[in-house]
Amino acid sequence: MLSKNRIKYIRSLEMKKYRKAEKAFLAEGNKLVNDLLGHFSCKLLIATAQWLEAHPLLLAQETIEVSAEELARASLLKTPQEVLAVFELPSYTYDDSLPGHSLCLALDDVQDPGNLGTIIRIADWFGIEDIFCSQGTADAFNPKTVQATMGALARVKLHYCDLKEFIRVQTERNVPVFGTFLDGKNIYSQELSAQGVIIMGNEGNGVCKEIEALVSQKLLIPNYPQGKDTSESLNVAVATAIVCAEFRRRPS
Amino acid sequence: MLSKNRIKYIRSLEMKKYRKAEKAFLAEGNKLVNDLLGHFSCKLLIATAQWLEAHPLLLAQETIEVSAEELARASLLKTPQEVLAVFELPSYTYDDSLPGHSLCLALDDVQDPGNLGTIIRIADWFGIEDIFCSQGTADAFNPKTVQATMGALARVKLHYCDLKEFIRVQTERNVPVFGTFLDGKNIYSQELSAQGVIIMGNEGNGVCKEIEALVSQKLLIPNYPQGKDTSESLNVAVATAIVCAEFRRRPS
CATH class of the missing domain: 3.40.1280.10 (SPOUT methyltransferase, trefoil knot domain)
Structure with a gap:
């Protein structure tokens, strides 16, 4: 179950100032979320029961099972997918050389x-x-x-x-x-x-x-x-x- | 002055069935409209006074001068431009060779x-x-x-x-x-x-x-x-x- 506040939090990540404040970014869809899970720390994973069943070995700080309709309310996509994840913004260092x-x-x-x-x-x-x-x-x-x-x-x-x-x-x-x-x-x-x-x-x-x-x-x-x-x-x-x-x- | 019906007509061209029925398509912005004017027959040109003054030698079946605010109401763009045009859909023939x-x-x-x-x-x-x-x-x-x-x-x-x-x-x-x-x-x-x-x-x-x-x-x-x-x-x-x-x- 997704609270109104959660939905608001997720959708706020469309804006840079909220991504910066929350140190977080949003990704949606099976391939993308799978690709990113191995590289970024996952703060929140929201997915349908079917998707969670097919991906049992996931590392997320918090996982919420939702219906497709609930997921659509949080999604920024025109065609919402079965999974959506909030990741920690990485901080990279680089050198000039x-x-x-x-x-x-x-x-x-x-x-x-x-x-x-x-x-x-x-x-x-x-x-x-x-x-x-x-x-x-x-x-x-x-x-x-x-x-x-x-x-x-x-x-x-x-x-x-x-x-x-x-x-x-x-x-x-x-x-x-x-x-x-x-x-x-x-x-x-x-x-x-x-x-x-x-x-x-x-x-x-x-x-x-x-x-x-x-x-x-x-x-x-x-x-x-x-x-x-x-x-x-x-x-x-x-x-x-x-x-x-x-x-x-x-x-x- | 743009009537409600005109605005509806222009915005309807977002959809293929209306483009097909009206044999028309929409283009917006100075460079694009200028590029297309030499190649497609222009049914309707809607532009600000300033734009029309800068482009006096235009061939359109009908030209309507509007304010920037009026133009924005007809525009499909996030950032409406100073000109918008409706062109006739071309019909091309080709051969297999x-x-x-x-x-x-x-x-x-x-x-x-x-x-x-x-x-x-x-x-x-x-x-x-x-x-x-x-x-x-x-x-x-x-x-x-x-x-x-x-x-x-x-x-x-x-x-x-x-x-x-x-x-x-x-x-x-x-x-x-x-x-x-x-x-x-x-x-x-x-x-x-x-x-x-x-x-x-x-x-x-x-x-x-x-x-x-x-x-x-x-x-x-x-x-x-x-x-x-x-x-x-x-x-x-x-x-x-x-x-x-x-x-x-x-x-x-």
């Missing part, structure tokens, strides 16, 4: 929670474990983002930081900083590396001027056919995918 | 309107002018799809058809049919072509078995590092982007 020995992503004010979730999923697929985000980037624990990651959030760490300062430090240490720009060089002809930072910008405005000035290799994803009007553009998650695929390209 | 001389996309029950819009935008970027869709694929003129195309809908034609039959015909004619599958061959080692069909499947279930059996070249987008657990997957729009980029790859 990470991009010196591994490939990282950096996001400069990516606004759309769905785009952010898709980017986290792309990072996971291409073995990128750390994403550095400007403070203006959407919150990774927004329920829309969590759902769009499809569990990748369990394997990719997001670090919110002063991104300009972070990139400045990388440049100082001669760590390569990559980004896509319309005046960049054809990505397929450039030497890419297994270390460094790939920076992706805001949906409308791209990468801010200060950070653009710090980019050491400007890349272009060429459109087709050559010379076509380039007034159109690619969605930021799509561009991230094409760039990451190229960095991780390995013909068998 | 198209994939014999150009690269086309085919979508087998792609469900999410946002994914479909992103895929149309990707097709535009990579010079793919025709997309063949199963009848179960989301409608390209769903307002969410229209908005996500960012104007690409003006340059890419969508053909809803009996996709199994369409693909069967291609196979009979030895036109190559490509698709991504977990048991496919590394895309970076395969010979790709400038003609044929790239088929992408439903978000949850992929390509249906009958069509999979007709695919002549099964491709795999390798994840990184090699041998990593592949329980995760890529979003269908993201996979489409990586595949199209590879087909259109041209190092300068």
Whole structure:
């Protein structure tokens, strides 16, 4: 049985200030909850009897069995699933030297929670474990983002930081900083590396001027056919995918 | 001034049955409306005085000047823009032989309107002018799809058809049919072509078995590092982007 207060608590996690205050985030659905259970501490698990029966070995601080109707009242999804869980927000530490020995992503004010979730999923697929985000980037624990990651959030760490300062430090240490720009060089002809930072910008405005000035290799994803009007553009998650695929390209 | 009936008419275009009955679709926002105005016949244009002043040379069957508040009442967007337009639904014809001389996309029950819009935008970027869709694929003129195309809908034609039959015909004619599958061959080692069909499947279930059996070249987008657990997957729009980029790859 779910009290009104519980439902209010769960639904409040849609908002960042409540996630911060409660140090908690919400995830819904069988695959996602299962993926996250092994990686984050589960504060509260709410599921149907059928789901709980099928998953007897779960570690949650508290488990509540509910009917599908009750679960739907707490759910933020259009199509509520049979399970919903509240996890503890993780606190990651990082050091500035990470991009010196591994490939990282950096996001400069990516606004759309769905785009952010898709980017986290792309990072996971291409073995990128750390994403550095400007403070203006959407919150990774927004329920829309969590759902769009499809569990990748369990394997990719997001670090919110002063991104300009972070990139400045990388440049100082001669760590390569990559980004896509319309005046960049054809990505397929450039030497890419297994270390460094790939920076992706805001949906409308791209990468801010200060950070653009710090980019050491400007890349272009060429459109087709050559010379076509380039007034159109690619969605930021799509561009991230094409760039990451190229960095991780390995013909068998 | 917008009557209640007008507002009802505009908002009804969110639903496919009304779009079909009215042979009309809705687009919102300055860039999108401008992009579409050159390609589709505009039945109704609703905009603020300021927008109309800045765009004096417009061809619409009817133009209504409104306040921002009035426009917001008709808008389906969370953040209404200064212009909204109703266009005539186009009717495209196609012939089965198209994939014999150009690269086309085919979508087998792609469900999410946002994914479909992103895929149309990707097709535009990579010079793919025709997309063949199963009848179960989301409608390209769903307002969410229209908005996500960012104007690409003006340059890419969508053909809803009996996709199994369409693909069967291609196979009979030895036109190559490509698709991504977990048991496919590394895309970076395969010979790709400038003609044929790239088929992408439903978000949850992929390509249906009958069509999979007709695919002549099964491709795999390798994840990184090699041998990593592949329980995760890529979003269908993201996979489409990586595949199209590879087909259109041209190092300068």
